Amino acid sequence: MSSRDDSPAATLASAAAALDGAVVGVALAICAASSWAGYFSTSAALRRIAAAPSPRISDLRSLLPASDSDEDRDGPLVVVRGAVSALKDQIVSQSSGERGVIVQHTQTFLYNEWRGVFGWSYDLCTFIGRTWKGPRSCSVRSVPFVLVDGGRWPHSGTVHVSLDGSSHPLPLTTVYHHLHPVQATPYTFIQAMFGKGYAVGVLDEEKILRVGEEITAVGICRTQHGTLEIKSCPELPCFLSNMTKDEIEADLADKTSILFWSSVVLGTVSISILSYAVVRNWRRWKSWRQSRRQNQELHDDAQVLSSSDNESQDVPDGQLCIICLMRRRRSAFVPCGHLVCCPSCAMSVELDSSPKCPMCRQHIRSSIRIYDS
Structure with a gap:
C-alpha cells in the first residue's frame, strides 16, 4: 500500500480510536439500531405472511x-x-x-x-x-x-x-x-x-x-x-x-433470528465501549479540573507572596532571584536546599514537567518559604 493510501487509513484509525473508542461505540450503536429496525420490520412481515391465507x-x-x-x-x-x-x-x-x-x-x-x-x-x-x-x-x-x-x-x-x-x-x-x-x-x-x-x-x-x-x-x-x-x-x-409459503416463512424466521442476535451483540458491545469511554473521559476531565484548580491556587499563592516581597529596590545584588533578577530570594528547594529563587519563580519551576533546581540541576520535589527572623 502506497503512502497515499496509508494516509487515509491512518486518519480513519485515529478517528476511530478517538475519545477512548467513543467513535467506534457510536458507530456500533448505529449498526445495532439499524439491526433492531430490520428485526422489527422483518418480524412484522413474518407475522403478516404467516397469518395470510x-x-x-x-x-x-x-x-x-x-x-x-x-x-x-x-x-x-x-x-x-x-x-x-x-x-x-x-x-x-x-x-x-x-x-x-x-x-x-x-x-x-x-x-x-x-x-x-x-x-x-x-x-x-x-x-x-x-x-x-x-x-x-x-x-x-x-x-x-x-x-x-x-x-x-x-x-x-x-x-x-x-x-x-x-x-x-x-x-x-x-x-x-x-x-x-x-x-x-x-x-x-x-x-x-x-x-x-x-x-x-x-x-x-x-x-x-x-x-x-x-x-x-x-x-x-x-x-x-x-x-x-x-x-x-x-x-x-x-x-x-x-419459494413456497413455508420456505418463505422459514427464510424470514432465519433472518429475524440473525437480526435479533446481531442487534443484541452489537448493542451490548456498543454500550460497553461507550460506558468505558464515558468513564475514562469523565475521570480525565475531573483530573484536568483538579490539576487546573491546584495550579491556579499555586499561582495565586505565588502572586500573594511576590506582592508581599515587593522590595526589589532595597535588595542587594547577591540576594536577587537568579531567574527574574527582580525579587529577593525567599524559597529553598527540597531536597537540594538551594535558596536561589523568589516564591513566584520557585512555583514556576515546580509546575514544570520535570522540575529541577536551576543551580545544581537536581530533581526537586517542592520548595519551602524562608522567612527572616
Missing part, C-alpha cells in the same frame, strides 16, 4: 369483501402459487432465444487498476481490490401475465399480476452470461501510465421469467375493472418468489 387461485374471489358499489376495492393479503402464463405474445430473448414474460438485460463494465509508472494509486482502490465493477446499464421488458391455478388457462382459475409500483426483486432465471473483453486503445495506455482505472471487459447478463414456471405471489388481492388482480405490498420484503 393461501387459497387456490380459483377461490380468491370468495375472500374479497362484498361491495354494492362499482368502485374497485383492495382485498386481504394472500399467498398464492401458480404457473406463469402470458396474456399476449411472449418475449423472445435475443441472446438465448428462450421465451418469457419478463426479460432483463444487464450490461456491466469491469474496471482494473494499475499503479502506473508514476506510482500513483486510484483513490482507495486497494481496500476494494484490483478489479471491481463499474457503471452498469439495465433494461427490463415485460408483457402482462397471469398466474394459472392448475390445468391450462383459460380452463382454470387465473389472477393477473400487477408490477406497477413494485420495487421488489423478481425471481428471474439467468439464461445468458458472457464476458466480452475490451480492446486496449492508446487512451487506455495513457490511463494505465497515470494509474487510472480502465475498462477491461463488459459483462452481459440476461435473465427471464419463463412461461410455465411455478412461482409464489405474496400481495394484496383486489378486483381491477372486474378482473382479479394481485399487487405488491410495500411493507413486505418480497412479492414474487420461487
Whole structure:
C-alpha cells in the first residue's frame, strides 16, 4: 500500500480510536439500531405472511369483501402459487432465444487498476481490490401475465399480476452470461501510465421469467375493472418468489433470528465501549479540573507572596532571584536546599514537567518559604 493510501487509513484509525473508542461505540450503536429496525420490520412481515391465507387461485374471489358499489376495492393479503402464463405474445430473448414474460438485460463494465509508472494509486482502490465493477446499464421488458391455478388457462382459475409500483426483486432465471473483453486503445495506455482505472471487459447478463414456471405471489388481492388482480405490498420484503409459503416463512424466521442476535451483540458491545469511554473521559476531565484548580491556587499563592516581597529596590545584588533578577530570594528547594529563587519563580519551576533546581540541576520535589527572623 502506497503512502497515499496509508494516509487515509491512518486518519480513519485515529478517528476511530478517538475519545477512548467513543467513535467506534457510536458507530456500533448505529449498526445495532439499524439491526433492531430490520428485526422489527422483518418480524412484522413474518407475522403478516404467516397469518395470510393461501387459497387456490380459483377461490380468491370468495375472500374479497362484498361491495354494492362499482368502485374497485383492495382485498386481504394472500399467498398464492401458480404457473406463469402470458396474456399476449411472449418475449423472445435475443441472446438465448428462450421465451418469457419478463426479460432483463444487464450490461456491466469491469474496471482494473494499475499503479502506473508514476506510482500513483486510484483513490482507495486497494481496500476494494484490483478489479471491481463499474457503471452498469439495465433494461427490463415485460408483457402482462397471469398466474394459472392448475390445468391450462383459460380452463382454470387465473389472477393477473400487477408490477406497477413494485420495487421488489423478481425471481428471474439467468439464461445468458458472457464476458466480452475490451480492446486496449492508446487512451487506455495513457490511463494505465497515470494509474487510472480502465475498462477491461463488459459483462452481459440476461435473465427471464419463463412461461410455465411455478412461482409464489405474496400481495394484496383486489378486483381491477372486474378482473382479479394481485399487487405488491410495500411493507413486505418480497412479492414474487420461487419459494413456497413455508420456505418463505422459514427464510424470514432465519433472518429475524440473525437480526435479533446481531442487534443484541452489537448493542451490548456498543454500550460497553461507550460506558468505558464515558468513564475514562469523565475521570480525565475531573483530573484536568483538579490539576487546573491546584495550579491556579499555586499561582495565586505565588502572586500573594511576590506582592508581599515587593522590595526589589532595597535588595542587594547577591540576594536577587537568579531567574527574574527582580525579587529577593525567599524559597529553598527540597531536597537540594538551594535558596536561589523568589516564591513566584520557585512555583514556576515546580509546575514544570520535570522540575529541577536551576543551580545544581537536581530533581526537586517542592520548595519551602524562608522567612527572616
